[in-house]
Amino acid sequence: MFEIAMNKTADKVWENCLKIIKDIVEWQHFKTWFEPINPLELNGNVLLIEVPSQFFFEYLEEHYVTLLAKTLKRELGKTARLEYRILVDSGSKGKNGSMDVPAGNIKFYNNNEMSFPLVINDEVKNPFVIPGIKKMQIDPQLNPAYVFDSFIEGDCNRVARRAGKTVAEKPGASSFNPLVIYGGVGLGKTHLGQSIGNEVKRLHPHKIVLYVSSEKFINQFQDHSRNNAINDFIHFYQLIDVLIIDDVQFFAKAEKSQDALFAIFNHLHQSGKQLVLTSDKPPKDLDGMQERLLSRFRWGLSADLQVPDYETRIEILERKMKNDGLELPKDVVKYVAYNISNNVRELEGAMISLLAQSSLNKREIDLDLAKKVLRNFIRTSSKEITIDAIQKMVCEFFAVPYDKLLQKTRKREIVQARQITMYLAKAFTKNSLKTIGEHFGGRDHTTVIHSCQTVKDLMDTDSLFRENVVELTQKVQLAAM
Known part of the structure; x- marks a missing residue:
């Protein structure tokens, strides 16, 4: 033989x-x-x-x-x-x-003695080529408006944002590889992912960065498959230094595209390249994905984006106003921030609608206009403001445990929080003094009267106390609208 x-x-x-x-x-x-x-x-x-x-x-x-x-x-x-x-x-x-x-x-x-170069055939088509530019100069597909400076940090996104900064400073060199950013609609996943890409391009101009939606990735794969050019497709993506794929949950129904993603992921990760993935769910909840892919998604860091709190929403609106050269009354900004709480996209959309109506109607923006324009954004409720709701607002404002508010204690911060709560409950609810007192551990109506008078007196003599009461009053007013 x-x-x-x-x-x-x-x-x-x-x-x-x-x-x-x-x-x-x-x-x-x-x-x-x-x-x-x-x-x-x-x-x-x-x-x-x-x-x-x-x-x-x-x-x-x-x-x-x-x-x-x-x-x-x-x-x-x-x-x-x-x-x-x-x-x-x-x-x-x-x-x-x-x-x-x-x-x-x-x-x-x-075989430690041999090294084989990645051969790119001249006929490999770059789907992101910049017209008139050399083939391998890849258009990163990034929106220059999406940068870290315009991504407001708060408790809702602090881990994800800081991890993104770390990745941008040292792509592929940190333990955050891949970095999986997940969260609901309109919370800033695309903004943060593209911010990473723009920061990498600023700090490391020689790095090849590419942002691509999962939908575009899948469509490209299918086109290359029909043209018998799957190898060209995979070879192209293996050239990328920082690959950002948006909405990976859409791979769930694309089995063959998952095979290609697996090959690309392995090559880039083993070569010390950076992967950034966004999703509407954490990796453990991504149904329809190959387990071998999910296990790789879990190699790095998964960081979530949550709904921004009231203070962060205020800051987002103020930053947008500053960037657009606008100035709105504070009560309008607070009204929008308090009532639009689902996501950042709705928050900015509400502001744009308000500005558009003001311009078209040639009318100054005030609280009445805001209420009229934003009625389609705001969930109306027939419920009156309750004592419980006011108690929760005050406890959150002063960082006081709810149970402490009801206890018999002489600690100054607890006593003042309780007195302000009674004052607001009397002003914004139809409950009797007796009912209000019962909501505070069974106190009688005389305690409520004393608390309300104390608040009025302190507002006249203590400027900081007055500011706190005014701000809380605005919060309750907004909640009652």
């Missing part, structure tokens, strides 16, 4: 194998998965071939290992073996692998 092999060359053996394979597999599959293979050398009964990528090899192993085994045995006999070489990044160690054709088992071994 060895003599038979001696009279053949690698090219001839592979050519004969392809003749058999061509009659068995569909023409498109043949063009995609067999024509790109390059026979390198024949050593006895061992044929060495070169495949374009790890993903390419895994696909062959999964779908065509038996066919390869049978065809190679016909050419080189029962002891025939197939070895492969996978093209990897020039900065990485090369890999050789051997495949025992009869058994169909594949074993990896390291």
Whole structure:
């Protein structure tokens, strides 16, 4: 059998194998998965071939290992073996692998002395090329308005924002790889993801950055698949230094696109490149995703974005006003911030609607106009403000535990919080003094009267106390609107 092999060359053996394979597999599959293979050398009964990528090899192993085994045995006999070489990044160690054709088992071994460059065919199409610019200068697809300075930090997003800054400063070099940012609609996932990309471009101009939505990624993959150019697609994405993929939950129904993403993820992560992913759910709740992908999503840091609190919403509106050169009455800003609480997108949309109506009607913006314009944004309620609601507002404002408000204590901060709560309850509810007192651990109506008078007296003599009461009064007024 060895003599038979001696009279053949690698090219001839592979050519004969392809003749058999061509009659068995569909023409498109043949063009995609067999024509790109390059026979390198024949050593006895061992044929060495070169495949374009790890993903390419895994696909062959999964779908065509038996066919390869049978065809190679016909050419080189029962002891025939197939070895492969996978093209990897020039900065990485090369890999050789051997495949025992009869058994169909594949074993990896390291070769520290060899390095194989990532070969990009001249015909590889860059889907993000800048017109008139050299092919490999990739348009990062970033919105320059999305930067960290315009992403207001609060308790709702502090971890995610600071992790994003760390990633932007040292892409691929921190433990936050991948960085998975998740949260509901309109909370700033796209803004934060693109902020990372813009900051990387500012700090590391030589880095290749790309932002892509999962929908665009899937559509591109399908186009390349129809054109038998999956390898070109994967090779292109393997060039990226910082890859930002938005809304990865949409991969759930795209099984083959997940295969491509898995290959790209592995290559970039192993090459020290940075991945940033956004999702509407944490990785553990992403149904329909391959477990091997989910396990990789969990390698780095998952950080959530929550609904911004009242103070953060105020700051967001003030920053937007400053950027747009606008000035609105404080009571209007507070009204919008208090009533639009679902997400940042609705908050900004409400402000835009308010400005548009003011301009069209040539009317100054005041609280009445705000109420009229924003009625479509605000959930109306027929419920009156309650004593319980006021108690919770005051406790939150002063950071006082609710149960302390009801206890008999002489601590100044607790006593004042309780007195202000009674004062507001008398002013904004229709409850009797007796009912109000009962909500504070069974106190009588005289205690309520005393508390209300004390608040009035302190407002006349203590400016800080007065400011606190005024601000709380505005909060209750807004809640009652």
